[in-house]
Amino acid sequence: MDSHSYTYYAGAWLVTVVLTLIAIRLRRARNLNSPPGPKPWPVIGNLNLIGSHPHRSIHDLSQKYGEIMQLKFGSQNVVVGSSVEMAKVFIKTQDAKFACRPKTAAGKYTTYNYSNIAWAPYGPYWRQARKMCVMELFSAERLESYEYIREEETNSLLKSISKSAGEAIPLKDLLSTVSLNVISRMVLGKRYLDVSEDSVVSPDEFKKMLDELFLLNGVFNIGDSIPWIDFLDLQGYVKRMKAVSKKFDLFLEHVLDEHNERRTAEGEKFVAKDMVDLLLQLADDPDLDVKLERHGVKGFTQDLLAGGTESSAVTVEWAIAEILKKPEIFQKATEELDRVIGKNRWVQEKDMPNLPYIEAIAKETMRLHPVAPMLVPRRARVDCKVAGYDILEGTRVLVSVWSIGRDPKIWNKPEQFWPERFIGKEIDVKGHDFELLPFGAGRRMCPGYSLGYKVIESTLANLLHGFKWKLPGSMTRDDLNMEENFGLSTPKKFPLQTVAEPRLPPHMYNF
Ligand code: HEM
Numbered sequence: 311m312d313s314h315s316y317t318y319y320a321g322a323w324l325v326t327v328v329l330t331l332i333a334i335r336l337r338r339a340r341n342l343n344s345p346p347g348p349k350p351w352p353v354i355g356n357l358n359l360i361g362s363h364p365h366r367s368i369h370d371l372s373q374k375y376g377e378i379m380q381l382k383f384g385s386q387n388v389v390v391g392s393s394v395e396m397a398k399v400f401i402k403t404q405d406a407k408f409a410c411r412p413k414t415a416a417g418k419y420t421t422y423n424y425s426n427i428a429w430a431p432y433g434p435y436w437r438q439a440r441k442m443c444v445m446e447l448f449s450a451e452r453l454e455s456y457e458y459i460r461e462e463e464t465n466s467l468l469k470s471i472s473k474s475a476g477e478a479i480p481l482k483d484l485l486s487t488v489s490l491n492v493i494s495r496m497v498l499g500k501r502y503l504d505v506s507e508d509s510v511v512s513p514d515e516f517k518k519m520l521d522e523l524f525l526l527n528g529v530f531n532i533g534d535s536i537p538w539i540d541f542l543d544l545q546g547y548v549k550r551m552k553a554v555s556k557k558f559d560l561f562l563e564h565v566l567d568e569h570n571e572r573r574t575a576e577g578e579k580f581v582a583k584d585m586v587d588l589l590l591q592l593a594d595d596p597d598l599d600v601k602l603e604r605h606g607v608k609g610f611t612q613d614l615l616a617g618g619t620e621s622s623a624v625t626v627e628w629a630i631a632e633i634l635k636k637p638e639i640f641q642k643a644t645e646e647l648d649r650v651i652g653k654n655r656w657v658q659e660k661d662m663p664n665l666p667y668i669e670a671i672a673k674e675t676m677r678l679h680p681v682a683p684m685l686v687p688r689r690a691r692v693d694c695k696v697a698g699y700d701i702l703e704g705t706r707v708l709v710s711v712w713s714i715g716r717d718p719k720i721w722n723k724p725e726q727f728w729p730e731r732f733i734g735k736e737i738d739v740k741g742h743d744f745e746l747l748p749f750g751a752g753r754r755m756c757p758g759y760s761l762g763y764k765v766i767e768s769t770l771a772n773l774l775h776g777f778k779w780k781l782p783g784s785m786t787r788d789d790l791n792m793e794e795n796f797g798l799s800t801p802k803k804f805p806l807q808t809v810a811e812p813r814l815p816p817h818m819y820n821f
Pocket residue numbers: 401427428429440613614615617618619621622625681682685686687748749750751753754755756757758759761762763766
């Protein structure tokens with residue numbers, strides 16, 4: 311056979327294979343029983359229906375199409391579960407099939423090519439990371455051993471608020487400083503971000519970096535849904551991802567170098583003091599199932615810093631904003647605090663079981679303002695059936711805890727902020743009660759939930775115990791804007807400015 315014939319036969323063979331594959335796909339698509347959903351447009355799919363607050367657009371669509379619906383983001387199938395029953399299927403009964411994360415530009419560019427925990431694909435690397443979280447990083451003993459850090463940092467927050475008594479303060483800013491200090495002392499061994507000569511980033515710059523990281527990890531990047539226009543980076547997000555990741559890398563390199571220097575200097579006598587020490591030790595362990603490389607240690611460290619800082623600050627800011635709208639809640643909370651704690655001491659973590667009303671405020675805040683309103687996206691690992699519908703491998707799966715928290719079949723007057731609904735109820739946030747899933751559930755549930763919840767509860771309790779909260783100047787509660795921003799977390803769009811006045815005897819503020 312001459313070379314022309316070869317080319318001819320190879321070409322014909324290729325065309326036949328391609329046509330057969332297309333035919334199989336079309337036949338399969340025709341026979342599929344896909345979940346209901348709006349008809350997609352060519353190229354963009356249903357992206358035209360997603361507004362600047364995607365969780366709200368998706369909630370509205372689910373009211374029309376039901377508790378399980380299918381959307382198309384560009385060419386990508388997206389299935390949304392928005393009821394307790396559907397959440398149970400996706401992240402409990404069939405959890406293993408949906409325990410992967412989609413590949414996104416954020417995972418690629420901001421987390422060392424999916425080397426962190428949150429975006430790592432389901433598999434041995436991620437499983438090993440979770441084991442490290444359970445056994446080492448977030449074990450009950452370790453969290454307890456860091457309680458003194460949480461207490462010291464809460465005290466410094468209370469001190470700085472008392473110093474600004476009567477003035478308008480930017481609450482979220484102060485809250486994220488506390489959580490950043492708590493988490494950086496636990497993870498990095500010190501307040502890495504105190505302004506000092508050798509600091510590589512200033513605290514303000516670092517907070518901006520975290521805000522940017524959270525935003526970019528939550529945005530809908532069009533290139534993820536329509537891969538062939540990815541290179542255009544139409545929204546400019548990929549450029550921003552690369553820029554923020556570069557800044558984080560500079561900081562993390564510095565952190566790892568410092569930690570390694572101490573290890574080398576102390577030799578045999580070295581004892582791990584913080585989570586980075588532990589991670590570096592694990593990275594040296596020859597018995598690990600999967601090698602933990604330097605970029606993996608950096609990815610995990612970034613996860614811990616980001617996960618631990620933003621979420622609790624966002625939640626406490628929402629709680630105070632809701633209470634400013636309803637002063638009767640403040641009244642009830644302080645009655646409980648005065649009865650259980652008294653006016654001559656601050657609240658400690660161990661007091662929380664005796665403060666059911668404060669706990670109810672925290673839960674009610676997380677019901678109405680979940681930090682991640684659709685959790686972190688998951689990805690179907692195999693073709694499967696849910697509620698009789700076909701879900702194809704690779705489908706992106708969202709669980710709308712935003713919708714579940716507003717479901718009138720579960721909650722009486724769901725739009726109202728009413729902590730009393732939790733009093734006397736056994737509804738927890740630990741991923742067992744599917745009505746309230748602020749930390750998710752199943753294999754991918756937040757590994758830091760216990761730490762996050764402790765920080766939220768005790769910060770909130772002490773803020774309410776120590777201060778009367780007011781709006782600045784002539785602002786009324788009706789003026790208080792309760793809109794949110796959408797990203798990986800959902801903070802208030804307009805940061806809360808508020809005025810605090812001491813509520814306890816003066817000696818309590820001498821820290
Ligand atoms: C108020 C506090 C917090 C909230 C509301 C929160 C919420 C969440 C949610 C909703 C998820 C996704 C769960 C899912 O996909 O089903 C998640 C995952 C995660 N969170 Fe948190 N979180 C908080 C605190 C923390 C803390 C303190 C850390 C670490 C220091 C942390 C680290 C992580 C990590 C690493 C993941 C990814 C887990 C995985 O994919 O396997 N979070 N968090």
